[in-house]
Amino acid sequence: MLRPLPMKHVRLLVLADDLPQASLTLAQTESFHPDNRPPEAEALREAPGRDYRERYRQAAARLEKIAKLVRVPEAPDIGQVHVVHPDELAAVGIMLRERWNQASRFEESFRQLDEEERLIRDQEAALENFANLQIDLGLLRTKTRFLDFYVGTLPRENVARLQGAVQLADHLLYKYLERGDTAHVIIVGPRGEREAQLSSVLTSAGFQALPIPKDLADKDPARKRDELATRQAELAGQREALGDELRLWEQEHRGGLLDARRTLLLAEPFVTLDPTIHSAGRLATLAGWVPARAVPELAERLERELLLPFDLTARDPRAEERHLVPTVPVKSKWLAPFAMLVKQYGIPKYGEVDPTPLFAFTFMLMFGSMFGDVGQGAVIAGLAWYFRDKLGRFWRFGLMAGLSSVLFGFLYGSIFGYEEILPALWNSPIHHPILMLQIALGYGVAFIVVACLLAIYNRLVVRNLSGALFGHHGMVNLVFYLALVWGGLNLAGSGGFGILPTLLVIASLAALAVYAWRNLDAPVGEKILVVFIETLETVIGYVSNTLSFLRVAAFSLNHAALSIAVLTLAEMMGAAGHVITVILGNVFVLVLEGGIVMIQVMRLQYYEGFSRYFSGEGHEFSPLRLGDGAPKTSAPARRS
Amino acid sequence: MTASAQSYLNTRVSAMATALLHADAAPELCRLTLPEIAERYGLNALLDEQITPRGRARAAEQALLQRLLTDLAVLVRPMDSDGRGLLLAWARKYALFNLKTLIRGKLHGLDQSEIRENLFDLPERVRLPHQELYRAENVLELLRVLERGPLRIIARQARESYEQRRDPFVLESAVDQRYYAELTRQSLQFRGEEAQPVQQLLGAILDCTNLIWLLRFRFSFGLSPSETFYQLVPSKRLLHRTRLLELVNLESTEQVLEALPEPLDRLLAGTTNLIDAQGRANEHLLAECRRTLARGRSGVSRALAYLVLREQDLRLLSMVVQGRLIGLTQEQIDIAANLSAPPTAPDSPLGMAAAA
Numbered sequence: 001m002l003r004p005l006p007m008k009h010v011r012l013l014v015l016a017d018d019l020p021q022a023s024l025t026l027a028q029t030e031s032f033h034p035d036n037r038p039p040e041a042e043a044l045r046e047a048p049g050r051d052y053r054e055r056y057r058q059a060a061a062r063l064e065k066i067a068k069l070v071r072v073p074e075a076p077d078i079g080q081v082h083v084v085h086p087d088e089l090a091a092v093g094i095m096l097r098e099r100w101n102q103a104s105r106f107e108e109s110f111r112q113l114d115e116e117e118r119l120i121r122d123q124e125a126a127l128e129n130f131a132n133l134q135i136d137l138g139l140l141r142t143k144t145r146f147l148d149f150y151v152g153t154l155p156r157e158n159v160a161r162l163q164g165a166v167q168l169a170d171h172l173l174y175k176y177l178e179r180g181d182t183a184h185v186i187i188v189g190p191r192g193e194r195e196a197q198l199s200s201v202l203t204s205a206g207f208q209a210l211p212i213p214k215d216l217a218d219k220d221p222a223r224k225r226d227e228l229a230t231r232q233a234e235l236a237g238q239r240e241a242l243g244d245e246l247r248l249w250e251q252e253h254r255g256g257l258l259d260a261r262r263t264l265l266l267a268e269p270f271v272t273l274d275p276t277i278h279s280a281g282r283l284a285t286l287a288g289w290v291p292a293r294a295v296p297e298l299a300e301r302l303e304r305e306l307l308l309p310f311d312l313t314a315r316d317p318r319a320e321e322r323h324l325v326p327t328v329p330v331k332s333k334w335l336a337p338f339a340m341l342v343k344q345y346g347i348p349k350y351g352e353v354d355p356t357p358l359f360a361f362t363f364m365l366m367f368g369s370m371f372g373d374v375g376q377g378a379v380i381a382g383l384a385w386y387f388r389d390k391l392g393r394f395w396r397f398g399l400m401a402g403l404s405s406v407l408f409g410f411l412y413g414s415i416f417g418y419e420e421i422l423p424a425l426w427n428s429p430i431h432h433p434i435l436m437l438q439i440a441l442g443y444g445v446a447f448i449v450v451a452c453l454l455a456i457y458n459r460l461v462v463r464n465l466s467g468a469l470f471g472h473h474g475m476v477n478l479v480f481y482l483a484l485v486w487g488g489l490n491l492a493g494s495g496g497f498g499i500l501p502t503l504l505v506i507a508s509l510a511a512l513a514v515y516a517w518r519n520l521d522a523p524v525g526e527k528i529l530v531v532f533i534e535t536l537e538t539v540i541g542y543v544s545n546t547l548s549f550l551r552v553a554a555f556s557l558n559h560a561a562l563s564i565a566v567l568t569l570a571e572m573m574g575a576a577g578h579v580i581t582v583i584l585g586n587v588f589v590l591v592l593e594g595g596i597v598m599i600q601v602m603r604l605q606y607y608e609g610f611s612r613y614f615s616g617e618g619h620e621f622s623p624l625r626l627g628d629g630a631p632k633t634s635a636p637a638r639r640s
Numbered sequence: 641m642t643a644s645a646q647s648y649l650n651t652r653v654s655a656m657a658t659a660l661l662h663a664d665a666a667p668e669l670c671r672l673t674l675p676e677i678a679e680r681y682g683l684n685a686l687l688d689e690q691i692t693p694r695g696r697a698r699a700a701e702q703a704l705l706q707r708l709l710t711d712l713a714v715l716v717r718p719m720d721s722d723g724r725g726l727l728l729a730w731a732r733k734y735a736l737f738n739l740k741t742l743i744r745g746k747l748h749g750l751d752q753s754e755i756r757e758n759l760f761d762l763p764e765r766v767r768l769p770h771q772e773l774y775r776a777e778n779v780l781e782l783l784r785v786l787e788r789g790p791l792r793i794i795a796r797q798a799r800e801s802y803e804q805r806r807d808p809f810v811l812e813s814a815v816d817q818r819y820y821a822e823l824t825r826q827s828l829q830f831r832g833e834e835a836q837p838v839q840q841l842l843g844a845i846l847d848c849t850n851l852i853w854l855l856r857f858r859f860s861f862g863l864s865p866s867e868t869f870y871q872l873v874p875s876k877r878l879l880h881r882t883r884l885l886e887l888v889n890l891e892s893t894e895q896v897l898e899a900l901p902e903p904l905d906r907l908l909a910g911t912t913n914l915i916d917a918q919g920r921a922n923e924h925l926l927a928e929c930r931r932t933l934a935r936g937r938s939g940v941s942r943a944l945a946y947l948v949l950r951e952q953d954l955r956l957l958s959m960v961v962q963g964r965l966i967g968l969t970q971e972q973i974d975i976a977a978n979l980s981a982p983p984t985a986p987d988s989p990l991g992m993a994a995a996a
Contacts, residue, residue: 054753061775097777104781111784155796157821164885165870197864204810204870206800 004350005328006292007621009035009321012302013311016284019049019277020083020270023624025305026286027269028081030625031294033326034276035287049274055089056271060264062096063257066103070250072257075265078626084267092263099253106246113239119208120228120235122153126184126210127224129177150187150202152209159183162205169197184210269624289326289621290314317350322462325350326621335360337397345606346616351461353454355614360400362447362609363601368404370555370597372429373563375416376590377405401598412556416586417563429553430560436553444549445485447608448542452478455613470515473612480508481542509535545608552604555597562589641834641939645718649939652718653946656711657933660946661953663926669956670977674964677957686961693965698757700961704954705734705760711950713763715943723940726826726838730944734760735768736815739786743811746779779811809861813871820846820873830940837938841945843877844928848921850879851904854887855896855914865889878904919978926952 010032014022026032066072148171154162156178162185163173171189178184185207187198276286290298295314302312317325327348330339338360348354371377384391384398391398409415413424429436452473459468469475483504487497516531566585570578610616641649661669678686685691685699712731716724738759745755752774768789776782786795798814827842850872857868865888872888874881878901890896897908907924911917929945936942956977963973974980 050753054751058752058775062777065775100777104777161870164881165866168865168869168885168889197866200864201866201870203800204814204867206796208800 004348004352004354007289007317007325007328007350008292008295008314009287009317009325010290010295010298010312010314011285011287013283013285014306015308015310016279016282018306018308018310019284019286020052020085020267021306022286022302022310023270023273024081024083024266024626025301026273026288026298027624027626029294029298029301030623031290031298032624033289033621034273034624035289035324036275037287037324039278039285039287049270049277052086052089052267053271053274055086055093056264056267059089059093059096059260062093062100063260063264066096066100066257069103069107070246070257072254072261074261076258076261078262078265081266081626084263084270088263089267092260095256096260099257102249106242106249109242110239113235113242117232117235119210120232122179122182122184123210124225124228125177125179126151127228129184146191148189148191148198150198150207150209151185152207153182153184154202154205154207156181156183158205159185162201162207165201165205166198169201171198265626269626272624288624289317289324291328291621319463322350323617327352327354327618328621330354330356333393334396334400336393338363340393341602343620345610345614347618347620349458349615349618352458352615352618353613355454355610358450358454359605359609363605364400364404366552366601366604367401367597368408370552370600371405371559371594372408372412372556373414373416373559374406374409374422376586376594377402377407377409379586379590380405380594412560414560414563416582417560417567417589419560419563428560429556430564433553433557436556437550440549440551440553441546443552444546444608447549447604448481448545448612449478451609451612452481458613458615466515470512476508476511476515477538477542480505480512480538483508484539484542485546509538512538548604548608551600555593555600559589559593559597562593641718641720641723645720646939649715649718649943650937652715653933653939653942656714656950657946660949661956663930666956666977667974667979670960670973670979671970672960674961677961677964681957683961686965697958697962697965701958702761704958708947708951708954709734709763709766712947715947719940719943722826722829723834723943725829726823726940727944727947728765729822729826730947731766732822733819734762735766736819738762739768739773739815740812742773742776742782743779746776746782783811817871817873820849824873824875834938834940837932837936837941838944839876841928841932841941843875844925845948846873846875847878847904848925849873850875850884851900851908851921852914852918854879854884855893855917858888858896859893860914922952922978 012022012026063072067074159173159175166173166187166189169189170192171187174186174188175183176186187202189198273286276288278285292314299312302310327350329347330336335356339356341363342348342354342356342359368377379402381399381402384395384402388395410422411424411426412428413419413422414428415422419428419430427435455471455473456468456475456478459465459471459474464471467474471477483501487501487505490496490498490501513531513535516534517527520527520530522530563585566582566589569585570581573581672680674686678684681704683700683703685703686696688696691699709731712727716727719727741758742755745758756774768786772785773782776785780799783795783799786792787799789795798811823842824846827839830838853872854868857863857871858865863871868888869884872879872884874884879887883901887896887899890899897905897911899905900908904921904924907920908917911920926949929948932941932945933949936945959976960973963976968976971980
C-alpha cells in the first residue's frame, strides 16, 4: 500500500484519420495520462486537429452560455459511443449558434426588464424628492421657448466632468440626489446652437432621462406612486410571461441541446489530447503514462477499435523522467480524507512512499492519546455520522477521530471528564504524568526514526546514494540520532553518556561536516561558518524535534486538567447548575481543545514527519476520460 | 512603505535604470540590422525563416513586452498596496489594448484564432478575463461580459454609448478615458512624502495625453468643446480643469498653442502638425521622467518614471524591428522614430487631420 502503482510510458503511432477514434478509445479506458512533451523525432512537429479544436471550443462556449439560462445536464448518459466527425462538430456549432442567438434575446429581454425596474426605482426616489419642493416642477416636463431642461440619472463619477462639459454649452448642472453609484441631476440652459452639442456628451456620460410625472403640479404624489407600483406589477407580469416563454423554448430544444452536450463530450478527448498529439504528414503520435497492469487491456482495446494500422510501445520510466511520472492516488474510501490532508502538503513523487496510510495511523494514534475521552469521542463520532451528507468524504475522518478518542477514553477511564465512573483499562494520564511524558518521548524517537528510514528509502529508490547516506535525515544523520538517544538513555540510567555513543556521535557529525565542506563552493571563512552552523543545527534540531513530541503527553494531561477544572466548577453549583456547567464545559473542551489538538497533530505530521521524508513534488494521475455519463465498458465504438 | 523597502526600491530602480538607452542612443539603435538586434537583445525568433514576417514582429513585440512586465513584477514586489495599485493600473493599458483588439476583431467579424494571434500574453493580475471574452459573439455581448468584471463601469458606459451611437470611437475613447481616470484615482490614494512626486509625474503624463487628445478631438475630429472636454482627464499640474475648459473653447490650433501654459507653449511653438506636436510632448514627458529618475527620492515615482522610459526604449526597438521586417528604408525608419521630419510637413489644420 505504501509503494506506488508501477507505471509505463506508452507511445501510440496512428494514422491521422484514426486520431479521433484513438482519443475516444484512450478516454474510455480511463488509464491514459497524457504526456505533453514534444516528441524526440524532429519530423513530428506538426500539430494536427487545430480546426477541430477551434470548432469544439466555439461550440462548447455557446453551450455553456445557453446552460446559464436554461438547464442542460452537464453529464448526461452518453448512450452509444461514436467518433465525432469534424462535419458533425461543425453542424453542432451552427445549431448552437442559432440557439444562442435565440437564448441571448431572452437574456437581453430580462436585462431590459431589470433596467426598467431600476428606472422605476429611480423615478420613485425622484418623486420623493420633487414632492418636497415648493415649486411647480411640472414646468420642467417640456422644453420651453427659451429654456432647455434635462432631468435624469448618470454614473456618479461622471458628474464632475459632465458639469464642465455642459458649462461649455452654456448650461448648468444641478445634482439633487445620489443613490448608490447613480446621481440624479437637472441640466438647464438656453435653447440654441449649443443645445445640439449636449446630446452626444450626455450619451457619452451615460445620462438616462427620467420622465417627470405629468401631474406633479397637482401635488398628488400618492397617485403617482400608485402608477409606478402598477407599472412595477406590469413588469413583474412581463417577467413571468418571459419566464414561461423561456420554459417553452427550453422544452422545445431540450433534446437538441442534450444531443449537443453528448456530441461535445465525445469530442472532448481529442481536444484534451491536442497538446500531446504531433504529426508528420498522415502519421501522428501521442504519448502518455499508463498503469503497467492496464497496458495489455489498452492494447487489446485499440486493436479492436482502430480500423487502420497502429503501433503501441510501452517502456519503463527512465531515471531522468521520473519527476514527470504521475502518481496514482490511494483509492480506499477510509483513507480518502487523510489523502486530502496529505495533498495539502503535496503529491508523492513517483517512487516515493505514499505517506497516507502511515499518516492516517499516526494521526489517529496521536489524536486519541491527546484527546482520550469516551463521551467526547462518542460526540465527535456521532456528529460526524449525523452530518455525513454535509461533510462529504470527511465524515469518515470525524468518525475515526471520535472512535480513536473513545478507545483512549476507555484506556484512561475518562467519560465527559469524569474519571470515577469508568475503570481505566490502563492508566489515567493525570495520575501518571511522568510515565506519559516518557511514552511521548519514546513515541517521538520512534516517529523520527521511521521518518528518517523513509527518507533514506525514498532516495535509494531514485538511486540518490549520496543523499541517502549524507543528505538531510539520511543514514549518517540516523546513526547520529540513534547514538544521541543511546547516550541520553545511558545518561538517564547510569549517569554517563557512554564511550561508544560518544564516538558514534563525533564520527557521524564529522562525516556530515566533511560532506558539507566538500559540497560547498565558497571562501574558506564562509565554509567554516556554514559547516559549523549546519552541524550545530543538526544537533539542536534532533534534540528539539524529539522534545517536540512531549506535547502529545502534555495535551493528554491538559485534557484531564481542563476536565477537572470544569467538574470543580460544577461541584460549586446546585443540581441544575451542575448539569449546565458540565454540558457547557464539555462543549468548551470539545470545541477549543479539540481544535487545538487537531492543529498540534497536523503540525507534528507536517513538520516532524513530512519535512523529513516527503517531497510532495509529484503530480497526480489524471487520466483522460469521457463525461461521467459515459459507459465505462461500452460496446465497440462504431464510426458515425 | 517602510524606510528599508523604500531604500531597496530606489536601489533596484537605479540598478535597472543603467540598462536604459541614453537620450542620444536612438540614432544608433535605428541603424541596427535584424541580426544585430537579434544578437544584442536575444530575440532569436527574428531570424527564424520558418515564421512569417508578421509572426516574427509579433514574437519580438511579445518578448519585449515580457521584459517590461518582468521589470514591473520586480518593482512592485517591495511596494505597499498604494504603489502596487498605481503601477499595476499603469500596466493595465496592455489589457486595454487587448480589449480594443477584441472589440475591433468582433466588429470586423474576425475569427477567434485571428483575434487571439493579435493579443498580448499578460500576467494574471494585469489581464482581462480573456477566455470569457473570446466566447462573446459580438461587441455588445463582449461588453456585457466585461460588465461582470472589474471594468464594470467602463463597460456599462461604453455599452450604453455604443447602443445609442454604434460608433467604435465612443467605446475606445471611453476605455482610454477611464484608464487615465483610474490612474488619477490611484495617485490620489498616496499620503505623506510619496504623494507629491507621484502626482507630479502623473500630472506630466496626463498633460502630455490631454494636449494631444485636445488637438486631435477638437481640430482633427471636429468635436464640439463640450464633447472634447468630456473626453479629457484634468491633471493636477499644467492642464487642470479650469485651463482645459478655456483651451477647448478656443477655435483654432494656433490659439490653443498660444494659450498653453509654460513650458508647453515654448515646447510646442511653431508646431504645424499633430505628429510633430505628439513627438515634442512626448520628449517633454521623457525629459520629466529622466529628471524624476535622476533626482527624485520617492521610490514609486522613480519606478513609474523608469517604466515609462523602459517602455519607450522597447517601443523604439519594436518599431525598428517592424520597420526592418516590412522593408522600410532607413529614412522612413528615422521619420517613424522622430529622428527626422517628414519631407513635406502638412499645414495646420489639414496636417492635424492627416496625422490623426
